[in-house]
Amino acid sequence: MAAVRDGEFAALQSLLKAPSRDAVRQLCQECFSSPPAGLGPLAQRACPGFAAGPEEAEQLVSALHNLTRHVVYRGLTSAEEILSLFPENFHQNLKNLLTKIILENVSAWRNEAQASQISLPRLVDMDWRVDIKTSSDSISRMAVPTCLLQLKIQEDVALCGNSPVVSALTVELSKETLDTMLEGLGRIRDQLSAVANK
Amino acid sequence: VSSQQFSALTEVLFRFLTEPKEVERFLTQLSDFATMNKISLGPLKNIVKSILLVPNGALKRNLSSEQVRADFIALGRRLSELIACLLLLQWKVNSPTLTRLAVGQTLMINQLIDMEWKFGVTAGSSELEKVGTIFLQLKLVIKKGSQTENVYIELTLPQFYSFLHEMERVKTSLESFS
Numbered sequence: 001m002a003a004v005r006d007g008e009f010a011a012l013q014s015l016l017k018a019p020s021r022d023a024v025r026q027l028c029q030e031c032f033s034s035p036p037a038g039l040g041p042l043a044q045r046a047c048p049g050f051a052a053g054p055e056e057a058e059q060l061v062s063a064l065h066n067l068t069r070h071v072v073y074r075g076l077t078s079a080e081e082i083l084s085l086f087p088e089n090f091h092q093n094l095k096n097l098l099t100k101i102i103l104e105n106v107s108a109w110r111n112e113a114q115a116s117q118i119s120l121p122r123l124v125d126m127d128w129r130v131d132i133k134t135s136s137d138s139i140s141r142m143a144v145p146t147c148l149l150q151l152k153i154q155e156d157v158a159l160c161g162n163s164p165v166v167s168a169l170t171v172e173l174s175k176e177t178l179d180t181m182l183e184g185l186g187r188i189r190d191q192l193s194a195v196a197n198k
Numbered sequence: 199v200s201s202q203q204f205s206a207l208t209e210v211l212f213r214f215l216t217e218p219k220e221v222e223r224f225l226t227q228l229s230d231f232a233t234m235n236k237i238s239l240g241p242l243k244n245i246v247k248s249i250l251l252v253p254n255g256a257l258k259r260n261l262s263s264e265q266v267r268a269d270f271i272a273l274g275r276r277l278s279e280l281i282a283c284l285l286l287l288q289w290k291v292n293s294p295t296l297t298r299l300a301v302g303q304t305l306m307i308n309q310l311i312d313m314e315w316k317f318g319v320t321a322g323s324s325e326l327e328k329v330g331t332i333f334l335q336l337k338l339v340i341k342k343g344s345q346t347e348n349v350y351i352e353l354t355l356p357q358f359y360s361f362l363h364e365m366e367r368v369k370t371s372l373e374s375f376s
């Protein structure tokens with residue numbers, strides 16, 4: 001995220017016309033969460049609340065989006081760091097209010113950014129059951145336990161937007177396969193602890 | 199050994215009986231018979247000895263056709279029992295393997311055949327300059343009918359530990375049923 005430009009700070013001054021602090025808070029959150037494509041509609045919704053024309057609203061929303069995203073990108077966590085972003089002559093009270101709001105939300109926003117980052121399909125849930133096979137066309141009597149594992153997988157969040165596609169995959173494992181898999185998972189766990197202990 | 203082959207063997211035997219001096223020729227013919235029919239010579243010789251006892255005994259005791267027939271039937275029964283014993287022994291030794299193969303042929307749905315993994319650290323992203331979180335990626339190879347399908351999944355660390363815990367519970371459950 002590029003640093004916020006001076007022109008954008010000017011646009012932020014429109015916030016002085018906000019009806020209440022909560023309105024400012026609300027707008028900050030919406031601007032952060034919205035993807036760039038959603039800023040247009042958001043600006044239109046904000047117009048009436050901030051007594052601003054469409055162009056002004058668009059600039060405000062865009063500036064707020066960039067500011068909040070920039071803070072999260074750089075990982076700024078202290079008031080000083082955030083305050084230092086604003087230009088010298090910026091409205092003092094507004095600067096303090098924005099800094100306060102941003103500080104309140106920064107860790108939640110960071111989690112949101114991490115949750116929505118690109119990734120392979122993610123595991124969201126898993127269920128299992130153990131069956132005993134008693135008979136089949138190749139052997140009439142047996143008592144073989146087998147495991148059915150259902151994995152619920154969600155496709156890449158960034159691609160699905162608001163309607164994530166979750167697919168369920170059911171997999172059958174024999175005891176031997178499960179043992180091998182556990183061996184592999186155990187090795188992962190050992191490697192993870194080795195990395196964690198370094 | 200088919201009846202045709204056995205008939206050839208009996209011809210060899212009786213030719214020897216009728217020309218007892220032709221020992222060399224008899225042994226050569228026996229050996230050829232063994233090779234042609236892929237039987238080992240040692241057991242064949244033992245069987246031949248047993249068979250030859252009957253005509254020799256019949257002559258010594260001047261047995262009638264009926265009695266000779268009875269003797270050959272008795273011999274046949276002993277040979278059958280011997281064959282049955284040998285086959286039973288092979289069956290006992292191999293049946294665990296055969297059973298396992300039959301079970302292995304039993305239908306499995308979306309069988310998991312392989313699992314590969316990698317894990318690493320996410321260094322940064324377009325939204326976050328420095329990240330430093332661990333990710334784990336699994337590739338599951340699944341048999342769907344006659345084709346294989348690869349499924350890629352990503353897990354967070356807590357999910358991995360929970361997955362491992364659940365799989366250990368499955369193992370305990372499977373073990374208690376075997």
